[in-house]
Amino acid sequence: MSSGLVLAILISGSGSNLQAIIDAIEAGTLNARIATVVSNNPDAYGLQRAIRHGLPVKVINHRDYAKRELYDAELRRHLQSVAPDLIVLAGYMRILSAGFVRAFENRILNIHPALLPAYKGLDTHQRALANAEKEHGVSIHLVTAELDDGPVLLQGRYPIENGDSVSDLQVKGHQLEHQMYPAVLRWISENKLVIDDNGQIHYEQSLLENPLQYSA
Numbered sequence: 001m002s003s004g005l006v007l008a009i010l011i012s013g014s015g016s017n018l019q020a021i022i023d024a025i026e027a028g029t030l031n032a033r034i035a036t037v038v039s040n041n042p043d044a045y046g047l048q049r050a051i052r053h054g055l056p057v058k059v060i061n062h063r064d065y066a067k068r069e070l071y072d073a074e075l076r077r078h079l080q081s082v083a084p085d086l087i088v089l090a091g092y093m094r095i096l097s098a099g100f101v102r103a104f105e106n107r108i109l110n111i112h113p114a115l116l117p118a119y120k121g122l123d124t125h126q127r128a129l130a131n132a133e134k135e136h137g138v139s140i141h142l143v144t145a146e147l148d149d150g151p152v153l154l155q156g157r158y159p160i161e162n163g164d165s166v167s168d169l170q171v172k173g174h175q176l177e178h179q180m181y182p183a184v185l186r187w188i189s190e191n192k193l194v195i196d197d198n199g200q201i202h203y204e205q206s207l208l209e210n211p212l213q214y215s216a
């Protein structure tokens with residue numbers, strides 16, 4: 001695949017994961033092209049990052065749509081016009097409707113700041129601290145119609161130390177995320193990691209029964 005993976009990256013906020021993917025492409029360690037960066041939030045800082053790197057951006061503001069289905073239909077039209085190999089959710093804070101997920105079945109990835117299936121949803125760092133967990137982490141998973149529920153491709157773990165705050169965990173998590181997303185995309189671009197049409201994950205030609213564990 002010489003021209004590389006065609007990516008659509010969806011963001012809502014800071015876009016530091018987007019930045020890590022851009023950096024990997026520009027460094028030549030990821031054979032991919034970002035065909036669009038979409039944000040539901042017109043003020044997302046990630047849009048500025050994309051523009052700085054000359055990438056096409058598209059704002060589809062959810063506030064302009066009365067219903068999720070109408071918003072998703074517009075998003076779907078835009079993405080179909082771009083025809084990405086993969087849709088990469090990178091801090092995209094909207095739940096996608098089942099119809100949208102079906103339209104791009106097995107081609108949507110998300111990064112979640114917890115060791116799924118533990119701590120689905122929001123505020124994972126607060127909840128892990130409140131439960132006195134000793135470990136937390138990051139998961140990259142395939143998106144299905146259920147929130148944070150698709151098969152997990154890769155997990156990265158970090159220890160929770162005494163006295164760690166939410167922002168300490170966010171920093172540790174982000175450090176891992178910025179290595180993990182480019183790594184997963186690279187493995188997919190090399191066909192080392194394959195998501196088949198049934199949503200099963202294969203790594204180096206073997207069916208993946210448990211998530212891969214990231215080690216830096």
Ligand code: GRF
Pocket residue numbers: 011012013014015016017018046090091092111112113173174177
């Ligand atoms: C990340 O922590 C990711 O796990 C979660 O949203 C955050 C996005 O951060 N889904 P950024 O916008 O990439 O900086």
